[in-house]
Amino acid sequence: MRKPLLLLAGLALAALPAAAETVVITGATLHTLGSQGTIQNGSLVIENGRIKAVGANVAAPAGARTIDARGKVVTPGLFDSLSRIGLVEIGSVEGTADASVEDDRVTAGFNVADALNPRSALIPVNRIEGLTRIVAAPSTGESLIAGQGAVIHLGGPGDFLVRSPVAMFARLGEAGARLAGGSRAAAILRLREAFEDAKDYAANRKAFDTGDRREYALSRLDLEALIPVIRGELPLVIEANQASDIEAALRLAKDYKLDLILAGAKQGWKVAGQIAAAKVPVLVTPMENLPGDFESIGATLENPARLHKAGVTIAFMSGEAHNARNIKQAAGNAVAYGMPWEAALAAVTSVPARIWGISDRYGTLEPGKDADVVIWDGDPLELTSFPTAVFIRGKEMPMTSRQLELRDRYKDLSGPMPPAYRKPQP
């Protein structure tokens, strides 16, 4: 697990919005994900952007706005551990996609924070369905090491970077082999070369600057970006699916004392014991079960349950942008295929908070945490449930989106004027 508040160069800690409203939510079933567990008929107080109090008997502060949430369910805002929100508007429209580069050098220096768009039209669509935070991750274009990702909140453009960089991202397996010239062994070789160069560079910066050091395979800024990785200060996320690739990643992490996180791991259940023993967290996409390529043979909907049972720390990821909101459906499917309900909810709240080193501020309904709070009209993992209110860092989000405006424009097709005249009131 990452240590919260680890002081890293470039780490941005978002300040809370000023003048946030005081709100008390009453009468709800509160899934705190913390030491209080689930509280029936409980209350939660939001003050100054934070959770002030949670419990069965909590006094409402004077002047607080009360939200009667009887019969409703309250959880922390949901977290997508690997997303492209803010990086991709329309994948096929050149100019709106910034998650990857067509550059075959190792692009460790590439940082999504320089491209993120906190005003993306995708954000409200996902936010009104309970998603409040994500890891915006780079995807591999032509480079084995894709670059650095960031944790962002979806509560608006102000201070949207929660933690940047949060991790370095790389690929092994079929994609990694292709990027390295055609063999899995070449991919490992390229990563080792990158780490060796970064180590040498870190110890000989001065000599490098004066031209008194051997040539490196990487550029200076890429080497700089890798230094925290080889020091174990910045996690390295390796996407790998085949059991042997997972094992290769585990060996690499051991050799270089990397802070490894696995992503994908479709055959993870075959080596669950090894992953658990190495205490490596895994990001999974629960609904992917096709033998869609040779490294995915044996993929199963029971993968999350089997990994969980073996003691592996799991968080869920969507790997996408437009429908990252369906991460709750993914969590529900993990439950349908054997994962305990509480563990599945934790995999989109408290567990990613720990994996990404932000558990001091987010992930549970506990006093002192940022008030990312969602009120649901039913079981949050159920297909027919929706949020009735979403708070991000204490601010209530408007329950609107471009998609809902389209809906309202066209839900009745009669009328004398063309649809273009039906628009939201300012």
Added chain:
Amino acid sequence: MTDRLRRTALGALALLLGLAPLACASAPAPASAAGTAEAKEKPKSPKNKKMRKEGMPASGPEMRRVTEAAYASTYKPIPSQPVLIRNATVLTATGDRIQGGSVLLRDGKIAAVGANVEAPAGVTVVDGTGKWVTPGIIDAHSHLGVYASPGVEAHSDGNEATNPVTAEVWAEHSVWPQDPQFPLALAGGVTAMQILPGSANLIGGRSVTVKNVPARHVDAMKFPGAPYGLKMACGENPKRVYGGRNRSPATRMGNVAGYRAAWIEGAQYRDQWREYEEESKNGEEDPDMPDRDLQKETLAGVLDGDILVQNHCYRADEMLTMIDIAKEFGYKIAAFHHAVEAYKIADVLAANDICSDIWADWWGFKLEAWDGIRENAAILQKHGACVVIHSDSAEGIQRLNQEAAKAMAAGNRMGMTLREEDAIRWLTINPAKSIGVDKQTGSLEPGKMADVVVWSGNPFSVYSRAEKVYVDGALLYDRNDPAHQPVMDFELGHRTGNEVDQ
């Protein structure tokens, strides 16, 4: 067509018609080399003349039927014993919900449905307490078998992207029946599906509708009596594929010119056959039978009303243009597929009796999908249009019930009162209608095929799973009984529990 090819083809036809084979008829006929210079010659040997009189097809439609017979369904329901599912919540897909209901499956058919169904002697009783029963799920838009798993280049058999009009290709000739995606869909309650060519082309070829049964060949999966579909595609895909090669179509107007040019040829071909039919009827001595052309034969099949148009189209304005084209050439569009903007023209689609085969919530992955909304199904339903939730995905096909649940819930969030008995129709009788098999399956009504799913609970809950799946009365999938869980050849050694590393 050369003389030799023509004669062998005619011989094969004679065989199909049950006529005495000609001397040269034993070799299979290669596909017609339509449109070659040789095809312009029309040799008329006395032998040909005699054959026509004795049994050659007298019309274009008859010619199609005769040639299609070689590829006819050989599907036979797997033998089954009578089953009575009792005390379940039954969604019939006729609009009803029966609490504590029963469904009797006998001789491959639905024998009875209701609150009180007598158990015949010797029937296997399935206790449905706490469970839900629905018709088998039907996916009107699948590429299983033509884009099989693993999805490597060697399995890329869904787009004959060599020409913008390839009406001559048939999806069934790409279907790999060992695709391990079929049993995954079965475990999701899918009992039938339409498998389509991809959308690279303006006119991509014929679809095939299959029963989701493991078989050694596609013929043994083919849904008996199902009409063929013709895949057409609007918008970004064809113009990107061909525009990228600096050939037409490179624009949407190029797309439309391409469809129209194809239909002009199809109509001419149909007219040539009509002329021939007329001449034959009038007893003319040597009626001029047109040379066969596989591409135009399929197009004429649409114009004759035998083949259903299945039209990939995202944008509302393009769907309206496609309706114009259908009017120009006198054919009917059975369904718009994907139809991401169908909600904008729900009234027109209802008036034209065109189904919208849609995703619940895919949007934004390309510009023509930018306006996709979760309420698409609900708004269509509200205007009385035919709604089908389809998958177009080997993952999505496994949980179409969940997709429908999201679409239903979005409608209710908008203020509608959509219930499970409404939403089940989006997955069963409506897709059956959009692919032309609604007389045989798609609802729980006596006499229909016993394509039935027993769910562990409400199928619109994320936690429910298909427990038992019957196809024509045979239990082809049982979640609790490995003996009723098919494993395809490709997955032997990986999914059978004998692996060393499990």
